Amino acid sequence: MPAPEPPANGYTRRDSVVLGFFALAAAAMSTGCATDKLALDEFVQKHFKDLSGDELKDRLAQMEKRYSEEYGKSVKVSATPPLPGVLFGYALDLSRCIGCRRCVYGCVEENNLSRDPQTHWITVLEMDKETGVDLRHADAYYDHETVPHPGKFYMPVACQHCENPPCVKVCPVQATWKEPDGIVVIDDDWGIGCRRCLAACPYGARRFNWGKPSIPPDELNPNTEYLGNRPRQRGVVEKCSFCLQRTRKGLYPKCVEVCPVGARKFGNLLDPDSEIRYIIENKRVFILKDELNTQPKFFYYYGL
Amino acid sequence: MTRVRFVRLAVAGASAALLLTVACRPVEESSPRFGKDVEGAAKTTVALFAVAPPPFSEGIFPCSECHFPTDKVNRTPHAVEFHDDIVLHHDEKNRWCLDCHDAVNRDKLHLADGRLIDFTESYLLCGQCHGPTLRNWKAGEHGKRTGSWSGAKQYLLCANCHSPHSPRFKPLKPRQPPLRQEAIR
Numbered sequence A: 001m002p003a004p005e006p007p008a009n010g011y012t013r014r015d016s017v018v019l020g021f022f023a024l025a026a027a028a029m030s031t032g033c034a035t036d037k038l039a040l041d042e043f044v045q046k047h048f049k050d051l052s053g054d055e056l057k058d059r060l061a062q063m064e065k066r067y068s069e070e071y072g073k074s075v076k077v078s079a080t081p082p083l084p085g086v087l088f089g090y091a092l093d094l095s096r097c098i099g100c101r102r103c104v105y106g107c108v109e110e111n112n113l114s115r116d117p118q119t120h121w122i123t124v125l126e127m128d129k130e131t132g133v134d135l136r137h138a139d140a141y142y143d144h145e146t147v148p149h150p151g152k153f154y155m156p157v158a159c160q161h162c163e164n165p166p167c168v169k170v171c172p173v174q175a176t177w178k179e180p181d182g183i184v185v186i187d188d189d190w191g192i193g194c195r196r197c198l199a200a201c202p203y204g205a206r207r208f209n210w211g212k213p214s215i216p217p218d219e220l221n222p223n224t225e226y227l228g229n230r231p232r233q234r235g236v237v238e239k240c241s242f243c244l245q246r247t248r249k250g251l252y253p254k255c256v257e258v259c260p261v262g263a264r265k266f267g268n269l270l271d272p273d274s275e276i277r278y279i280i281e282n283k284r285v286f287i288l289k290d291e292l293n294t295q296p297k298f299f300y301y302y303g304l
Numbered sequence B: 001m002t003r004v005r006f007v008r009l010a011v012a013g014a015s016a017a018l019l020l021t022v023a024c025r026p027v028e029e030s031s032p033r034f035g036k037d038v039e040g041a042a043k044t045t046v047a048l049f050a051v052a053p054p055p056f057s058e059g060i061f062p063c064s065e066c067h068f069p070t071d072k073v074n075r076t077p078h079a080v081e082f083h084d085d086i087v088l089h090h091d092e093k094n095r096w097c098l099d100c101h102d103a104v105n106r107d108k109l110h111l112a113d114g115r116l117i118d119f120t121e122s123y124l125l126c127g128q129c130h131g132p133t134l135r136n137w138k139a140g141e142h143g144k145r146t147g148s149w150s151g152a153k154q155y156l157l158c159a160n161c162h163s164p165h166s167p168r169f170k171p172l173k174p175r176q177p178p179l180r181q182e183a184i185r
Helices: A013-031 A034-043 A053-071 A102-110 A166-170 A196-200 A254-258 A275-282 B003-024 B119-127 B131-139
Strands: A076-078 A088-093 A123-128 A152-157 A176-178 A184-186 A223-225 A264-268 A284-286 A298-302 B145-147 B153-155
Touching: A053 A076, A088 A275, A102 A123, A102 A254, A166 A176, A166 A196, A254 A264, A254 B145, A264 A275, A275 A298, A275 B131, B119 B131
Parallel strands: A076 A223, A088 A298
Antiparallel strands: A088 A264, A123 A152, A176 A184, A284 A298, B145 B153
16 A cells, blocks of 8 residues: 655644644643543543453543532442343333333433433323324323323333344444443443434434433432443433443342332343243233334233 | 263263253242142242232231131121221122131131131232232232342232222322423423
């Protein structure tokens, strides 16, 4: 391969990038402010998957310090690895869900979702029993005195954690990927806000932070994960992470725990004795938009 | 003996042992059995579920504080004035109190064949009529679990969600709907 011609002005593109970094570093030094040093570290940081053990530890410590200062309480940030031999699956019983939205707000509290502007990872759709699952005429804004409303049924939708996720395919910077335990994760520090994933998701499961997410400090859940529920920033996409801060420690996701009718089921698809396998093998199960070959690990079923 | 032959022998021995264990294993129940009162439980491993305590109304239990074994009992179905807060709406045409509550030992329930069970085992009683539901409950499909998907979890009793006297779910007030997109600033 021939060497590229040197540019007329004597500077290469690489030189200017390096110079730019020096300029930035100089600016950071001159203010003498610790947060600027942090901002610079964040600017030149590596991709999550490329961080070595020590680098990751440093990064987590930096985050903990920043969040603890910001929220005035001790915040823990971990990077729990996926459990070996585990592929997470989720099932939701449409004949039992009553559309009470307890899951929506349980998720908000557990996963540190922005209260203002409002972000919800779960959308509960109301549809007519007579027409069945018909997403075009679904209503997410129903507001009845009590639920279930006569003649209606309810279908909560969140990230389907596809085996073949379109959102991951379209990401130009690999800020979102599928982990070995099947959870599709987002690195909040790596997203560039292009929102291609938002457009690619056929389930409308991704949310974009148009404004700076805000969480009242006393409501912040201090047990956070790098790829999960740590406080997010403006200009990045977020979505359900199967509560990996809980599920990778063996706990049920929050939405399972708060559901008052037991419509939500969760477990290891590779374990033949798990609840989730029992449901898939014994119940009438379907997945959303199966014609798209996204292969969701979120199963809807009729328990009754 | 060469090393290779020794390894082969060891592998053969191990597989024979494995086959033997598999062959000798008792036929596994698709769902575990419960409680020593139930026939056949002694033969199989008794797997007990951790269940939430029964939801008694305050100050109502133990029943034997008011009802004594020596009491004369009117066994003909009739309205019970003292417990007028209970409205029976559960196949009430065919059933009444003493079909489930034991007349002699008031702190127990009884199954259709007369065996006594504790209130903590009430799912056995429910399962007499609702068999498929009990099967699904044992498998973790019916009802709500809390705790760990991989390990110890707590099961709720049927009665924790469905009042035994009126089991149909009562409608709930939903939490507030999401903001419409145009309202988000």
